[in-house]
Amino acid sequence: MIVVTGATGHLGKLVVEGLLEKLPADQVVAAVRTPEKAAGLAERGVDVRRADYADPESLVAAFKGADKVLLVSSSEVGQRVAQHQAVVDAAKQAGVGHLVYTSAPQATTSALVLAPEHKATEELIQASGLTATILRNNWYNENYLETIKQAVATGSFAGSAGEGRVASATRADYAAAAVAVLTGEGHEGKIYELAGDVAWSNAELAAEIGKATGRETTYADLPADEHAKVLTQAGLPEPVVGMLVGIDAGIKDGLLAETTGDLRALIGRPSTPIGVTVAEVAGTL
Structure with missing residues (x-):
């Protein structure tokens, strides 16, 4: 079972759609702050669960039984580290086998204004001992x-x-890369620098x-x-x-x-x- 956080957001909903092309709906969990917004997914057989980054108990419940969790980084700049910490802690508590995180380009060494919160999150994931894959997404078209x-x-x-x-690509490109990692083999422990x-x-x-x-x-x-x-x-x-x-x-x-070849390699197209x-x-x- 694969859980996607932020599943009604711009990136998350594209990942869910990509997973549904490869997996039965009952193998996909849409973890969302407002379940009513995911009613369409529920009607298609997707397991919709409430998951609020600010409510750790909701996260543990949302991740129950999950083999893999995609942590789509929070959109709340300045609050991301605490919110991501809650997700990492919940994943550990729920016994999640594989955590995938959407980070930023060269997050641990970059001077980019948005990099510090992603660097901190990558360090939290590493310290947690969870098996993880880091998807360092460059800019979106x-x-x-x-x-x-x-x-x-x-x-x-x-x-x-x-x-x-700017080595940008579309959200759909990055979502396809996440789907490839979530449904593929051999991605554990890898850091992918994804770019157009x-x-x-x-x-x-x-x-x-x-x-x-x-x-x-x-x-x-x-x-x-x-x-x-x-x-x-x-x-x-x-x-x-x-x-x-x-x-x-x-x-x-x-x-x-x-520009790296990682995105193209994962999605199998330019x-x-x-x-x-x-x-x-x-x-x-």
């Missing part, structure tokens, strides 16, 4: 949906990433948007403080502004640029290029 929409509408977008490159096959720059993203819309699209590269002002004027809260500017600084420094995502978004507007 979908992280740029709002940027693409804005650029389609206005013909330009701004940032502070310079000529830094091609790393691209914001100038190249602008070119892809221009190609999709048939009109010139430009990228304005700003100093970090100017970028922060633009985001603040757009109404984003201060912590979000700081995080986005920090991420662009990391991209500028090459922290998301590494990753989805950013241009495909751009074309899909442009086609809906």
Whole structure:
């Protein structure tokens, strides 16, 4: 039996769908904070269980009888370590045989603003003694949906990433990798650096948007403080502004640029290029 946490979230629901293509529904557990949101899965025979990262008892109950658990990292930046600790403790208490965790690129050594919580979680997992696999997911193409929409509408977008490159792939690509690990053999103890096959720059993203819309699209590269002002004027809260500017600084420094063969090897096909995502978004507007 395989338990997927965050099973109604963007990544988790794709993993559940992938598992259902390979396994009977009664072998899949959707662990969710709000079971009502997973009613559609329950109707298809999936075992839906309440699991709240802030409620350790719910986690132990959700993991009962599980052979494998996919810990999809919490979306609550700043609270992740405590929440992930609760999941690791519950997995140990429930006797889970194999824990799989979605981490960040080069999490234990990277200066990326989001890396510390993932580093701490990887250390918790290692200290727990649980058999584990770490999936270090690079950026998602979908992280740029709002940027693409804005650029389609206005013909330009701004940032502070310079000529830094991003080896992104789609959520569906990363979900397929998780399914491959959860249903395959020989992944115990492995750390996979998952990334898209091609790393691209914001100038190249602008070119892809221009190609999709048939009109010139430009990228304005700003100093970090100017970028922060633009985001603040757009109404984003201060912590979000700081995080986005920090991420662009990391991209500028090459922290998301590494392309590895791990994702392609796990999913058995090329990753989805950013241009495909751009074309899909442009086609809906």
